Each structure stands twice: as C-alpha cells, then as structure tokens.
Amino acid sequence: MAEHAVTMKTAITVEDVRKEFVLRHTRSLKEALMWVIRGRRGDISRKFDALKDISLHVEEGETVALLGLNGSGKSTLLKLISGVLQPDGGSVRTRGRVAGLIEVGAGFHHDLSGRDNVYLNGAILGMSEQQIDEMFDSIVEFSEIGEFIDTEVKFYSSGMYLRLAFSIAVHTDPEVFLIDEILAVGDEPFQRKCIAKIKELSAAGKTLFVVSHDLDLVSTICERGVLLEHGRIVMDGEVHAVVRELRRRSQEEAR
C-alpha cells in the first residue's frame, strides 16, 4: 500500500513499527556485574526482532483479521495496539478506547466473588463505576451465571469462568475491539452466542481486530485480512484471498 494519510476515520495507525525482544540470561545484579567486568557483556542478553517495518492503517468500523503462523508476531502486534508493549521504533496510535478479549480473565482473582470480579475486571478494562453499575445485570445475564454471581470464582467450572470473563469483556464497549484467540473457548452454544455478539458489535460500527487460527471463522467475521510472516506484513487485502494465501504458504512449508 502507498503512503496512507491519517484521517478523521482512522481508528488504528501503525507506522514503521519495529519491536525487538531481549532474552536476558541473568536476573542477578552480581552476575550481570561480573559479566561486564569479565568482558562477557554480550552474554547478558541476546536481541531479536519480533516485528520489522510494520505499517498498518485501520479505519473506524473495519473488521480486520490478523493471520499468520505461530511466531509470526501476531500477538506482539496486538499487544502493541493494546498498549501492553511499547514499540522500539516507529509509532502506534489509536482513537478512542481500546479493549477487548485479550487474555480473558487475566484480571480475575480466585478468592473474590463473581460480583467483585465483575467490578474489578471491568475497571481494569477501563470501565467507570457508573458504567459497570449500568451494565451489571446485562453482564450477569449474558454469562448465564445466575445465582452463582456471589460465589467465589475459584468454585466456578472453567466454562462458567470463561463465560463471565467474556461477558465482562464484550460489555466494556470500547471503540476498538481486540480479540485474541478467544473464539475457541466455551461449549458450542455459548460459542455461537459469542460469535453472534461479535457480529453484532461489528454491525454497530465497532472496529474489530481479530487474531485467530480458526480461518473459517475469521473469514465469516472479518472483511479484511492481514498476513504476517516472520514479523513482516506480506499481504493485506480481502480476507478470503489472504486466507487462501496463508493456506498455500503453510502447505508449502509442510512439504
């Protein structure tokens, strides 16, 4: 794609982003100092690029699937957009609140009740007290937790746990919605409900940014596909074409 100008409709803009990771071989100050003194500075850490020259522009209301094999840098890019990671070069900017289904349940605490966790997790995902108050009943209803909402979540089944976590996440109502490999969880009916909810969000004009290995599913949800390989964007276009390309490449690799 050619030079892309930022417009009022830009939801996500990623410009010339580079992300490198450092593998540290020691956590001890003593060892680090000893290695520096002995001229083994290079042993302290090793660097590699997880993302290189990534430029990507997403408009409001677009539904983008981020595709690629394991280790291609999909999750890293998602973490850069969510703000968990910071780029080592270039810039990432977003418009409006960014949240979503990344690491569902990461903010849960096992010793707290479902109710307390709704508030805690909702606040972690950027909701205000008033928003959570308003959404609370809807969150509980969607999760199908019912009377167990006042039970500590450590007694929940893994399905209940995920349903509540997912329910909170879809009720955060951000402008940009990030989804990381969540669609594979829960039982069949709940999964269908989740997908319906996600489609509802996209119909409401939310920007969706999805990472998934379920290629058939993402082709039904997303219109645009972006293919990553070894930390670079190798294709950006209509989702079915990109999925075909990914399948072709992975077959080639398998051969």
Place this chain on the structure above:
Amino acid sequence: MTVPSTMDPEAGLTFPGRSGGLKDVYRNRFLLKLLVRKEIRVRYRGSALGILWSYMKPGLQFLVFYVALGLFLNVQGSTPNYPIYLFAGIVLVNFFTEALGNATRSIVGNRDLIRKIYLPRELFPVASVWVSAAHFLPQVLILVVVCLFFGWLPTVWSVLALVAAFAMVSVLAVGLGLFFGAVNVYFRDSENLVDLLIMMVTWASPVLYLWSQVEHVLGPAFNVYQVNPMTVGVEVFHWAFWRSTLNRGQLASPAAAEVPDLFTLWLPLAAVVTLLTLALGQWVFARLSVKFAQEL
C-alpha cells in the same frame, strides 16, 4: 492559523500504553479503590486470625522492645512514659516498612496482569501503600486511646503535625516503592536490598532511644541523622503523642527536651527530601515501566 481541533485528524489519536505517571493513578482512582479493597480482603484469606495478624507484628515488636530495652536495659527509668514513646515510633515505622516492602514486590507480584492488560502500573505500588495505611489506622487508634488515658489533650497543632508526618511518610513510601518496585523487575536483588533497609529503619530513627543520645555521640554529624525524613516523622509523632502525655515535672527532665528547630527547619527539609525522592522514584519508574511487560 491553527486548524481547529475538531477538524484535525491527528487529534484524538493517542499512543496506547503511554503512562501519565501518578496523574493516571488519580484518574483511575476507582480502580485503585478496588485494588486496595481486593488486597485487604485477600491478604488474610484462609487464616484463622485474619486481620488480627496485622496487629501481631507491631504488638510483638512492642513487647520485645519494651521487655528487653525498657525493663532489662532500664531505658524506662530515664524516659518517662516509655511505653507510649516506644509504641508511637513503632506504629509509624511499621507503616513505612510494610508499605515499602509490599510496594517493592507489587510489580513482580502482579506480573500476570501487567503482561496481559495495560493499566497504569503506578497503581500497584500506590495501592500497596494504601493497604498499609488501612492497617496503620487501627493501630493509631489504639495509640490515641492509650494517650487519652494518660491525659493526652489533642490540639489543632498536634493533629495537623500528625497528619503532615503521616502524609510525608506515605509519600516517601510511594517514592521509594516506585523506585525499588521498578528496579525489582530487572534485578530481584532489589527486594533483598529493601529487606535490609527495612531492618535498619527502626534503628536509624529515635524509636527505641532518645534523639539527644544521638546528638551526644554524633556531635555536628547529628545534622546528617536529621535529614532522614523517617527520623523527623518519628520525632513529630513523639512530639504530638508522647510529649503531651507528660506532666510538668516530667517535661522538665532532660529526656523530654524538644528537638531544636523541628518545625521550623527539619520538617520542611524532610518534606523537600521526600518530594525529591518521589520525583526520582517516578522518573525511574516511568523509564523502566515501558518494558515491564516483556521483562516480567
């Protein structure tokens, strides 16, 4: 002419995960409240004595020091109302050490969250200090009751002085907690270093002995001793609680002498040192927190 912001396509675009420092903590005070509440509820889950454990440490410390120093070494012979003197200092020092210790471990302790979701990371050390404050207040209440029993009459000034000292120690704990908490992500030596500091705090301030004994030994170097904000905080607590429980005869004894220039020089100076510590802590934290998610 500048483009009106509503027409500027760049306006409204933000850099995700760029921290605004402690300002972000204030903006997220609802989340802070929930984190503090969670911490208080979860800390003593599954223990029979529950929150009582937070009284055990200062209570036992008080007992040990009182028996060993007050009775065996007979400090109480020279220091009137020594138990009050002792407890006033222990309560404040314990608040500080608990806050600093927990704040230092707070970033590594919340690694699961920090690695996955962005939220202002300053929240964790600040929440640790709040939790310690929640444990500190009931202890102060006990102190107040005991002091009232010994004829303490609080004045506006003494209450103001206490609040100022408490605020100063809290800010000091936040500043140092930010610093050591951030460094701890890179080098776990940080928490061991803090454990050593914590061990020294009780002895580096006039908690068990009198300031005048330090001046007697140190001479002009006493000024260095006084630069420590914890020392000044403890001295203010003594001034406000212990000194006002003494009768006229006891006040005349050399043990009850006031620290010269406590409010005109040392408290303002300690406040400056504290604010510099906070500024340093925040600066270091801001620089290191950029890579927390990948280093944890």
